[in-house]
Amino acid sequence: xxLYSYVVARDFGFAPNPFFGVCTLATCKPQIRxxxxxxxxxxxxxxKEHSRQRQLVYAMKVSGTMTFNEYWSDPRxxxxxxxxxxxxxxxxxxxxxxxxxxxxxxxxxxxxxxDGKPNPNNVRRDTSADKVLVAEHFAYFGGKGPEIPVHFDxxxxxxxxxxxxxxxxxxxVERWLLSLDRGFHQAPADWSNMPWDTLQPPN
Numbered sequence: 001x002x003l004y005s006y007v008v009a010r011d012f013g014f015a016p017n018p019f020f021g022v023c024t025l026a027t028c029k030p031q032i033r034x035x036x037x038x039x040x041x042x043x044x045x046x047x048k049e050h051s052r053q054r055q056l057v058y059a060m061k062v063s064g065t066m067t068f069n070e071y072w073s074d075p076r077x078x079x080x081x082x083x084x085x086x087x088x089x090x091x092x093x094x095x096x097x098x099x100x101x102x103x104x105x106x107x108x109x110x111x112x113x114x115d116g117k118p119n120p121n122n123v124r125r126d127t128s129a130d131k132v133l134v135a136e137h138f139a140y141f142g143g144k145g146p147e148i149p150v151h152f153d154x155x156x157x158x159x160x161x162x163x164x165x166x167x168x169x170x171x172x173v174e175r176w177l178l179s180l181d182r183g184f185h186q187a188p189a190d191w192s193n194m195p196w197d198t199l200q201p202p203n
Contacts, residue, residue, distance in 0.1 A: 001167075002035075002036070002163055002165075003041045003163065003169075004036055004042045005044075005045065005154045005161060006043075007044070007045055007047050007048075008047070008057040009047050009049075009159075011057060011142060011189040012190050013092045013187075015028040016058055017080060017092065018140035019080070019092075019184070020080060022138070023135045024080065024094055024132055026068075026095065026097075026132040028125070028126065030129035031161065033129040033131045033133055034129035038062050039061070039062065040062050041059060041062075042135075043060075046145065052145075053157070056180075057145050058139065058141065059139050059180070060135035062135055065134065066132050066134065067131065068132065072095060073098070077095050080093045081093050081095045082108065082110070084109075091110075104118075104127050106122070111123075111126065138183070139181065139182050142187050142188045146180065152172070152173055
């Protein structure tokens with residue numbers, strides 16, 4: 001069991017996506033998505049920019065992995081395909097990629113250009129790891145997460161991620177994470193900076 005820790009610089013409920021009863025990491029963080037296996041933990045912490053360096057944004061225990069094509073075609077995750085005219089959690093759907101005749105299709109989404117055209121930079125980065133992480137056991141706190149205990153030296157500062165932690169540390173962190181209430185708790189932090197007429201209110 002490994003622990004991956006990184007800073008959630010932009011928290012829109014897109015990466016990670018904590019809606020509809022599961023948590024997924026389907027875009028961004030390709031190195032984590034490529035390396036993480038079932039049973040591993042992935043945690044995201046708040047950014048220094050928002051004075052939330054030691055706050056837990058979310059934690060997910062990976063229960064499954066799938067390719068983008070598997071994610072796209074699985075009826076369980078149809079609700080995670082973006083609908084920009086729907087509610088906010090629908091608009092920030094992360095089920096946006098599949099291969100079509102050898103080329104990556106990117107749905108009109110948070111990672112495409114405003115006119116709906118694919119953003120090649122996001123396509124290149126996201127699809128560099130053809131892997132989606134799925135977690136049934138997760139806790140998502142958005143902008144109001146608990147402080148990570150000071151004796152856990154697990155927070156990442158800046159870009160990239162950390163994962164080379166001694167196993168006793170990982171085990172202790174897991175016990176703490178398992179003590180937290182599971183599920184979705186608070187709206188994504190960056191929703192508070194969006195005009196309410198941009199999209200429909202969350203539901």
